[in-house]
Amino acid sequence: MERIKARIDEHLQRDGARPFCAFLYDLKQLKEHVSRTIALLPPRCRYFYAIKANSDAALLRALAPIVHGFEVASLGEVRKVRAVTETSPILFGGPGKTDEEIAGAIHHRVSLLHVESLNELRRVERIAASHGTVMELLLRVNLRGPLPVGTLQMAGRPTQFGMDEADVPAAILQAQASPHLRLRGFHFHSLSNNLEVEEHLGMVEHYARRVRQWSEEFHLAVDCVNMGGGIGVNYGDLQAQFDMSAFAAKLPARLEPLPSERVSVLFECGRYSVASCGYYAAEVLDVREIRGKTFAVIAGGLHHFLLPGAWKHSHPVALLPVERWAYPFERPECVNRPVTIVGKMDSPKDILAQDVMLPRVRVGDVLAFPYAGAYGWVISAHDFSSLPHPEHLYLE
Template sequence: MNLQALHQYLQGRTEPVCAYLYDLAHLRRHVQGLRRSLPDQCQLFYAIKANSDAPILQALLGHTDGFEVASLGEIERVRAVDGGMPIAFGGPGKTDAELEGALAHEVALIHVESEHQLRRLDWIARRHGRVADILLRVNPEHVPQQATLRMGGQATQFGIEEARIPDLIELARTLPGVRLRGFHIHAISNNLDAQAHLALLEHYFDLAEAWQQRHCLTIDWLNVGGGIGVNYADPSASFAWEGFCAGLSALIAARRPACRIVFECGRFLTADCGYYLTEVTDIKTARGRHFAILRGGSHHFRLPVSWQHDHPFVVLPRDVWPYPFARPAVHGATVTLCGELCTPKDILARDVPVERLRAGDCIAFLLAGAYGWHISHHDFLSHPHPERVFVDG
């Protein structure tokens, strides 16, 4: 979707604009390209927590190898659009009802995050006359790479610490309700360095290979998580996917792992298919600083606040001005883009330069297709929800 298409959306609208627009054709092209570049031994799952809307999931059917979910509700969202898509079920807090639901919905793999979760799953599966295929989720002892979020290499609620994995392997072998199929190692999120990510995967290969040899294991799956980032500070400096895939091919050729290598990416797939459009309702100056008040904010688009960054945007000028008095504006200055909520934390970009911004213009926030609407506190202050438009073609 280009800027012309965004301008066309704005034509003739009289109410203050507030909308998400998602480009499904672009999403399919993007994911097809990512998947095509991966080595044959690899599979690409979509982590639907990034954006679980039915049109997004439907657009990805046939273009990914499966979906990764983190709740029974997400399992049901997948099954509502497709009855047979492979599902991997992660998350540290799975309830008995969720484990039962995973079995009932024919989830392909359940990522086990603790001994207690393992024992409960075995107990539930045996009661239903089932055997659940599992991966043990590992919290590795050492993760040298830096990223926005770290789930491993330190004390967190995620996974089983590396030192305990041998005991859990042996325990799993004694439980008739589970079948150990491999390991899940997802230690960091939003990594922008392709070479660092290759080194991280080599570390994962080392761990899996050591456990295979020590325990005479045959594993079918090594889920290396997602963690591949999106550069919100400079969208033109994206993760070097092609170079990463070339390096991964060389790594696989050298190490010759016998299992499938599974990625479960979310943000990296859907971020750039979405835009958040919101109208400037007022511009004001306080103590020498300029503020643009938006019809919208973090109750619709919480990502910038939760990650504490200035989100990239473009200004969409609108020349219609219905009032008989002067139009508030700022020229050649920095401005802070604020939402409509009654809190000073409702800021989507702080002190960013603009050539011209007027009340009545629109802001189009880029890279809003992942972790935008879906992580936001929609009904705080009971403002109207944004329109949500899915464009295909």
């Protein structure tokens, strides 16, 4: 946080004419965190960054030399990756790919296409044939379970993600019969934001056993299994995060059911990769008390940082005092009382944190929200009410 505070102070001294509002990304912390994670994983594992969590070009450039590749969910995201690196492997998923996206995957040399239905498989085969090429793919399967429960659930129950287990035999046979398809294995991404190590290990083992069953039943030479992301971030207690060391140490035993030691295991982590490197910070515009409840209004809100509203949680926040005060009248403040932090949107839902105890909050101070690197700006309503956009600042 000291590096973030210093960067904000520097910015305020240089450009203090308008209220401060910015996303700040600590690229040094990002690279160290992801490098540590990769070093912990067993040698057969490959770590991909799922860019839907944050597709900022500076973050992609920072990660390109470290990760084994990128996972995308649209042709637009393919192009963002290729604008940064021409060589990094790309995994392309998503429940509704158009013909243009499938052709774009071929054009941009996507490494693996995640195919999610028999209809999509037939279209991929047709388009690959028209380009005179062979498309390498994984079948994304919506497993029936048993699976752990995450904040968001993509498998273990009926959802739009992946093909039903009942369709897997037909998909395998169709891929094996086509000269324009090369089926390399399977893709599973069942949940989001899981914090329980043992549950995640159990899910991984379940994946491995199902892959072995299909491999033996259909004499399928599996060389690659994508076991998804879904590793979570604890926004309620920033000191109690997913124990990656414990997970990685126990992972080899849970991968033993796979058909061969030569099968590569892919993980595609978005939130876990970038959440901790990002901060959303905004200046306090007003402090007011209404019917005994204190509100601090900031020069930003959910139109920039939607995550607290989307997940309906009170986001952690830190106070960064600013001593500058340019007005001739008394500076409004809140001392040792719970304060609810709200944005400047013309909406009663624009609440980022509820009843936070801070020793002193004054108009002109800056409030910083840590763990804002994932699913912040990229999922927000940028142009709501034509409000100004935040700045994007980077710490090397």
